Structure formats: C-alpha cells, structure tokens
Amino acid sequence: MRLKVKELIARAYEAAPRLRDADAALMKELAARLDVTYVALSEALERSHQLEHENANLLSFINTECFVKDGAEYDYASTRLPLTPATDKHIAEPEAQTLTIDQMRSFITDVDLAALHRFAECCDDPESGGHDLEKEQVARLEKIGALQRSGRVSYITDFGDHLISITAGIKLQVEGE
Structure with missing residues (x-):
C-alpha cells in the first residue's frame, strides 16, 4: 500500500x-x-x-x-x-x-538505501513471506520517511519510491560486502 x-x-x-x-x-x-x-x-x-x-x-x-x-x-x-x-x-x-540523492546524503546512507531496496524486493516477491530486514533497519527507514507503518504492516512511502527510483542501478557501498 x-x-x-x-x-x-x-x-x-x-x-x-x-x-x-x-x-x-x-x-x-x-x-x-x-x-x-x-x-x-x-x-x-x-x-x-x-x-x-x-x-x-x-x-x-x-x-x-x-x-x-x-x-x-x-x-x-x-x-x-x-x-x-x-x-x-x-x-x-x-x-x-x-531532488537528487546527493542532496540527501547528509541523512541517508548506503546502508539505508540497500535496506530499502531489499524491502522493495521482498514486497515485489509474493513468495518471500514478507521482508527479512532487522527491526532496527525498518525503524530507521520509517524514521527517514522511506517506510510508514500501519498497524503491523510497513509499506514504502512516495518518498521511499523516489529514493528507489533515483538510486536504481547505483552500486551502494555497504559494510561487510
């Protein structure tokens, strides 16, 4: 939603x-x-x-x-x-x-973007059974406005959609990779 x-x-x-x-x-x-x-x-x-x-x-x-x-x-x-x-x-x-991703780098990290893309992948896969993000990652995405919670369900906001569209195909630097 x-x-x-x-x-x-x-x-x-x-x-x-x-x-x-x-x-x-x-x-x-x-x-x-x-x-x-x-x-x-x-x-x-x-x-x-x-x-x-x-x-x-x-x-x-x-x-x-x-x-x-x-x-x-x-x-x-x-x-x-x-x-x-x-x-x-x-x-x-x-x-x-x-609005470009460079303008948002002061508060949105590559880790945030990677988590948001993963959330979207899980949402787009009906057989995934839901997302596999940690609670802290979901809370962080909600805090920056990329996700919103309604009851027990989190969903991608318009802002989250914008972030996904402007970072599609960009190689993100995530620790541990």
Missing part, C-alpha cells in the same frame, strides 16, 4: 497524538511543511504546464501562419525566430530542481 501526499499528511496528523510531545510537534511541523510545499509545487507545475502549452501554440502559429518579407521575397517567420532564453530557462527549471 502506497500513500499519496495528501494521505501521508493526514496520516501524519493522525499519528501525532500517539507520539511523545517533542516527536508529535516535529511530526505536525513536517506534515505542515509537506502540505505547503506540495501546494506550492502543484501550483508552480500547473503554471509551467500552461506556459508550455501557450508556447507550443504560439510556435505552431508562427511556424505555419506567419511570414516575413525580406526585400521582394516572403519567408516563413519560423526561419527568423528570436531567441527565448527566459522561456527556455523556465521550461528547464523543473528538471534542474529535481
């Missing part, structure tokens, strides 16, 4: 009263910041998609309907399009702002 952002926020608020005061305050603060960040990101992405759509329509119009007179000759305007560095930069920004 994997939660969407809004479900994760709701669960965080539900879990907060069952935590110690300091941990509950931290959980509520994280949920509030995630909520605000998610709304801001959603709005920015919507604006970006609208601008991309408008830009594509304008380029199509210019390429098919607009002509420029050069002396006695007419030429398609598309052959003389101006540079659009601001638009190009705006379109490229979401890609440049993608």
Whole structure:
C-alpha cells in the first residue's frame, strides 16, 4: 500500500497524538511543511504546464501562419525566430530542481538505501513471506520517511519510491560486502 501526499499528511496528523510531545510537534511541523510545499509545487507545475502549452501554440502559429518579407521575397517567420532564453530557462527549471540523492546524503546512507531496496524486493516477491530486514533497519527507514507503518504492516512511502527510483542501478557501498 502506497500513500499519496495528501494521505501521508493526514496520516501524519493522525499519528501525532500517539507520539511523545517533542516527536508529535516535529511530526505536525513536517506534515505542515509537506502540505505547503506540495501546494506550492502543484501550483508552480500547473503554471509551467500552461506556459508550455501557450508556447507550443504560439510556435505552431508562427511556424505555419506567419511570414516575413525580406526585400521582394516572403519567408516563413519560423526561419527568423528570436531567441527565448527566459522561456527556455523556465521550461528547464523543473528538471534542474529535481531532488537528487546527493542532496540527501547528509541523512541517508548506503546502508539505508540497500535496506530499502531489499524491502522493495521482498514486497515485489509474493513468495518471500514478507521482508527479512532487522527491526532496527525498518525503524530507521520509517524514521527517514522511506517506510510508514500501519498497524503491523510497513509499506514504502512516495518518498521511499523516489529514493528507489533515483538510486536504481547505483552500486551502494555497504559494510561487510
């Protein structure tokens, strides 16, 4: 079971009263910041998609309907399009702002990532009978937000999915290997 952002926020608020005061305050603060960040990101992405759509329509119009007179000759305007560095930069920004594993290395270790990948492997194998991680490993993955517990079941969060996707195929340096 994997939660969407809004479900994760709701669960965080539900879990907060069952935590110690300091941990509950931290959980509520994280949920509030995630909520605000998610709304801001959603709005920015919507604006970006609208601008991309408008830009594509304008380029199509210019390429098919607009002509420029050069002396006695007419030429398609598309052959003389101006540079659009601001638009190009705006379109490229979401890609440049993608969260990378390097930005998370201050609190996520290769051991954490290896455990998360192992958890995912076990979840994807219906005959595994569940994961084979130590309790401490599961607790650590829950603490960094890669897993969440619901009753006796732990599952991978959206953040955990993101970690798995950006580290797929990376050789992890784990002690004892």
